[in-house]
Amino acid sequence: AQTVTxxxxxMSVQEAETVxxxxxxxxxxxxxxxxxxxxxxxxxxxxxxxxEAYKQQNATENRFSVNFQKAAKxxxxxxxxxxLGDAAMYFCAYRSFNDMRFGAGTRLTVKP
Amino acid sequence: GAxxxxxxxxxxxxxGKDVELRCDPISGHTAxxxxxxxxxxxxxxLIYFQGNSAPDKSGLPSDRFSAERTGGSVSTLTIQRTQxxxxxVYLCASSLVASGGADTQYFGPGTRLTVL
Numbered sequence: 001a002q003t004v005t006x007x008x009x010x011m012s013v014q015e016a017e018t019v020x021x022x023x024x025x026x027x028x029x030x031x032x033x034x035x036x037x038x039x040x041x042x043x044x045x046x047x048x049x050x051x052e053a054y055k056q057q058n059a060t061e062n063r064f065s066v067n068f069q070k071a072a073k074x075x076x077x078x079x080x081x082x083x084l085g086d087a088a089m090y091f092c093a094y095r096s097f098n099d100m101r102f103g104a105g106t107r108l109t110v111k112p
Numbered sequence: 113g114a115x116x117x118x119x120x121x122x123x124x125x126x127x128g129k130d131v132e133l134r135c136d137p138i139s140g141h142t143a144x145x146x147x148x149x150x151x152x153x154x155x156x157x158l159i160y161f162q163g164n165s166a167p168d169k170s171g172l173p174s175d176r177f178s179a180e181r182t183g184g185s186v187s188t189l190t191i192q193r194t195q196x197x198x199x200x201v202y203l204c205a206s207s208l209v210a211s212g213g214a215d216t217q218y219f220g221p222g223t224r225l226t227v228l
Binding site: 006033042043044045050091093095096097099100103105 | 216217222
């Protein structure tokens with residue numbers, strides 16, 4: 001079975017600094033997608049960034065970027081110039097055609 | 113509406129009672145997903161619909177759980193004879209079409225279910 005592991009239950013970053021959230025996954029598939037979702041206290045999951053496994057180029061969305069290492073099955077999220085509004089739970093997710101799995105999440109605190 | 117809506121927002125029930133959770137997807141979205149988020153956990157995928165059809169129901173935790181979707185729109189997740197371990201937030205998401213990851217899922221605010 002595919003598993004997604006987030007080894008950092010909590011992370012803290014100073015406002016305007018950079019933080020990296022880790023995620024590893026296990027799969028025997030060659031075609032899949034990886035995601036980072038943000039869940040603020042409102043509970044509504046928001047897609048932050050998506051990576052297609054067949055693309056070697058790392059995805060980037062404004063201040064958010066990923067380091068996708070397919071062979072190592074690693075998918076970390078880098079948040080640059082952290083803002084107070086970035087404080088939330090962040091979930092890493094894996095999806096293939098018939099399966100979707102989430103990690104347990106990392107709670108990010110942003111200090112002013 | 114502009115986004116995915118779910119009702120009720122919160123539901124408290126007694127052990128052994130049946131509950132129905134409702135999801136209203138974004139208009140035009142043919143794919144609809146149900147997830148369960150237990151306290152301090154990530155999301156657990158339960159079931160998805162493409163139109164009114166659910167190709168794979170193996171994610172449902174037990175035969176007390178069922179889901180249906182009619183008219184390609186609203187979906188209902190029913191939990192029969194609720195147990196305390198069913199307490200969780202139930203999240204619904206929709207997307208234009210289920211395409212194994214290429215589609216973007218838009219999530220609702222969830223229903224927090226508490227079974228006493």
